[in-house]
Amino acid sequence: MILILDPNTQMHSAEYRQLLDHLAGLQGVQVRVHSERGVEQTLTEIYLIGNTKALEIEDMQSLPCVERVVRVSQEYRILGRHKDDSRPAHFEYNGVRFGQDTLNVFAGLCAVDNAEHVEIMLRALRDNGQVCTRMGAYKPRTSPYAFQGHGKNCLPYVFELAGKYGIKVIAMEITHESHLNEIREVLHQTGNPTGVMLQIGTRNTQNFELLKIVGRQQEFPVLLKRGFGITLDESLNAAEYLASEGNRNVVFGLRGMKTNMGDPHRNMVDFAHVPVVKRLTRMPVCVDPSHSVGTRAASPDGIMDVMHVTAQGVLAGANMVLVDFHPLPPQALVDGPQALLLKELPHFLEDVKIAREAYLKRAELVQKYK
Numbered sequence: 001m002i003l004i005l006d007p008n009t010q011m012h013s014a015e016y017r018q019l020l021d022h023l024a025g026l027q028g029v030q031v032r033v034h035s036e037r038g039v040e041q042t043l044t045e046i047y048l049i050g051n052t053k054a055l056e057i058e059d060m061q062s063l064p065c066v067e068r069v070v071r072v073s074q075e076y077r078i079l080g081r082h083k084d085d086s087r088p089a090h091f092e093y094n095g096v097r098f099g100q101d102t103l104n105v106f107a108g109l110c111a112v113d114n115a116e117h118v119e120i121m122l123r124a125l126r127d128n129g130q131v132c133t134r135m136g137a138y139k140p141r142t143s144p145y146a147f148q149g150h151g152k153n154c155l156p157y158v159f160e161l162a163g164k165y166g167i168k169v170i171a172m173e174i175t176h177e178s179h180l181n182e183i184r185e186v187l188h189q190t191g192n193p194t195g196v197m198l199q200i201g202t203r204n205t206q207n208f209e210l211l212k213i214v215g216r217q218q219e220f221p222v223l224l225k226r227g228f229g230i231t232l233d234e235s236l237n238a239a240e241y242l243a244s245e246g247n248r249n250v251v252f253g254l255r256g257m258k259t260n261m262g263d264p265h266r267n268m269v270d271f272a273h274v275p276v277v278k279r280l281t282r283m284p285v286c287v288d289p290s291h292s293v294g295t296r297a298a299s300p301d302g303i304m305d306v307m308h309v310t311a312q313g314v315l316a317g318a319n320m321v322l323v324d325f326h327p328l329p330p331q332a333l334v335d336g337p338q339a340l341l342l343k344e345l346p347h348f349l350e351d352v353k354i355a356r357e358a359y360l361k362r363a364e365l366v367q368k369y370k
């Protein structure tokens, strides 16, 4: 059960103390307080965990400071979408809104190779009106002999260049707690020229200790990729780990499932799950067409598979697109074969726009026929 408190409830007020005293007296019920400090107001929610079946909604509603009560009937208590649950399905980070009603494109380098390529990429993004990108510094690789990413060494120029070109959010995968600390430290040293969305890759979806560490900080939002060989429910529970530790600014990423049934695509494209995730949870949903498809192959209509599946995801209501580009794909140190060329960026963005407009029209159509 979730108690949503009146906005700006004061933690030291007598009413708040009275509420907590009352809750502490409930048998078999654990109490967890979550506060979200916004610019205008602080929102506090209290999670009651355990034996809450016996609690009456009306009784809880009448407690001091309580504005609304939501009975959590399913899993994914915090990120889930429950009956009569009108909690927001969006968050703001560094001036960018992420929600189930928005769409942000994160085009960029799978892996940072050098400052020159980073700058060429970021300039192209700025010239095309983009404020988000992807930049891999820590790369989990199948082979221990493959390039593992430049790590901390590339962060100063990546962040400074991002600031120079007006980039607000960089999606960047981390695989270890030390990476989080390095990102925080270098952002600080460079004067916070940009923001970072921490990415948990598909190989770490169920790295519970990493999830707990990332969940315990609220400075950076998180893009959690779906695990490539586990059920959707297991991946959504992984997202809930982040929220249960305190960070609910989570975007859920679909990136295809590992099975030979998807051949000749790198993974079996699972973007039909965009509406499913939006129905089950309040998370914005990201699609990653690059790691799903894995090639630059095109169909006879001339449209690349990467663009086809992007459109499919966006047409289904996706809220974020994470896509690999590279100025010189043959020279890319990771995933060159699936990277789009910079000259293809305007085409890609226009194609996404068509799909987005079609999605918005489809949503309007529902209202018309209601």
Ligand code: PEP
Residues within 6 Å of the ligand: 110, 136, 173, 200, 201, 202, 203, 225, 255, 288, 291
């Ligand atoms: C990536 O986005 O660079 C990546 C490695 O993705 P995934 O974890 O989905 O394989």
Ligand code: MN
Residues within 6 Å of the ligand: 110, 291, 334, 335
């Ligand atoms: Mn990659």
